[in-house]
Amino acid sequence: MTDAQKNRIRRTMMFLNTQRAALVKDSYVYKPDSVLLDLEDAVAEGEKDSARVQLYNTLKYVDYHGVERFVRINGLDTPHYKEDIRASVAGGADGIRIPKTETKNDVALVEELVEKAEKEFGRPVGSTMLMAALESPRAVLNAYEIATSSDRMMGIALSAGDFKRTMHARQTADGSELATARGLIIMAARAAGIMAFDTVYTNIDDIAGLRREAELIRDMGFDGKSLISPKQIATIHEVFTPTEKEISRAEHLILAVEENKKKGVGVLVVDGAMVDIAMVEGAYRTLTLAKASGVYKGGLV
C-alpha cells in the first residue's frame, strides 16, 4: 500500500451491520470517509455465514464511490475469523479491523492469514491494510507494540464499550473513565507514526454530546472517530475540518515564518500572537487537512 493510502483522511469511520442489505448497499451516499463493514458484534451468531457471503458480494459489486472499505472481522477466539479474512481479501477490502486486539501476536496471526489470502486470490501482496481495536486494559497497555507490529498497520482505535466492561468502569458524562486510555492510545499512535481513532458515541440523538466528545478528542490529537449512524457524520466532519479563520492563520504563519527565516529572525508576532518555527509543522498539517476536506484551494500544500 502507498503512503497516500495509509495516510488518507479518516475523520469518520462508519460501522454498518453487514447482515442488513439495506444498510450496506448504498451507505456511500452519506459520504463518510470510511465504512466499517461489521461481521462481529452487530451480526447475530446464527447469521455469521450469510453476513460473510453478503460481505463478499458487497465488496465485489457495490461501487462505494471512493469511500474506503474496512471489514471488522470476528474475534480471534471465534471459529469465524479465518473465513472472514478470506472473504474480505477475496472481495478486495481496503483493510481489516482486528477486534479485541491484545498483543502483537494477534496482529502477526492476522497478517499471516491475510498474506495467504492475497496469494490465493491473486491480490497484490501487502495491499490489505490492518487496524487494531483496543478494547481492554491489556490492549491499551500494549498499544505501542501493537501499533508497531506490522507495516500494514494504519491505525489503532479505542473501543470503549468493551473497554469499560473489562475495566469494571462506569460511563461518566465527561468521559473521565476513558481519559488514560485515550492518552495512551494517541501517544502510542503518534510514536509509531500511524493514526488514532476514538470510540463510537452510542447516544445517537445527542448531537450536542457528540460534538463535545469530538472536540475533546480532536484537541487531544486523534484523527477521527468510529460512528454508528449517518446522523453523526456532519457533526464530526464539521469539528475536524479547519475553519476559514484557522486556514487563514495557518497561511499567515507559514508565510511570515518563512519570510523572517530569510532575514535571520526566529521568533515573531503574527495576528497578535508569538510564533516560531515549531508551529510551522502544525500550520502545514492544518492546510493539508483542509485540502483533504475539500475546503482549501490555495497553493501552500
Ligand SMILES: CC(C)(COP(=O)(O)OP(=O)(O)OC[C@H]1O[C@@H](n2cnc3c(N)ncnc32)[C@H](O)[C@@H]1OP(=O)(O)O)[C@@H](O)C(=O)NCCC(=O)NCCSC(=O)C[C@@](O)(CC(=O)O)C(=O)O
Ligand atoms: C443503531 C441502528 C440499529 C439504528 O438503526 P435505525 O434504522 O433505527 O436508525 P435510523 O436513525 O432510523 O436510520 C436512519 C437512516 O439511516 C440508515 N442508517 C442507520 N444506521 C446506519 C449505518 N450505520 N450505516 C448506514 N446507514 C444507516 C437507516 O437505514 C435509515 O435509512 P432510511 O431507511 O433510508 O431512512 C443503526 O444505526 C445501526 O445498525 N448502526 C450500526 C450499529 C453497529 O454496527 N454496531 C456495531 C459497532 S459498535 C460496537 O460493536 C461496540 C464497539 O466494539 C465499538 C468499537 O469497536 O469501536 C465497542 O466495544 O465499543
Ligand SMILES: [Mg+2]
Ligand atoms: Mg467491542
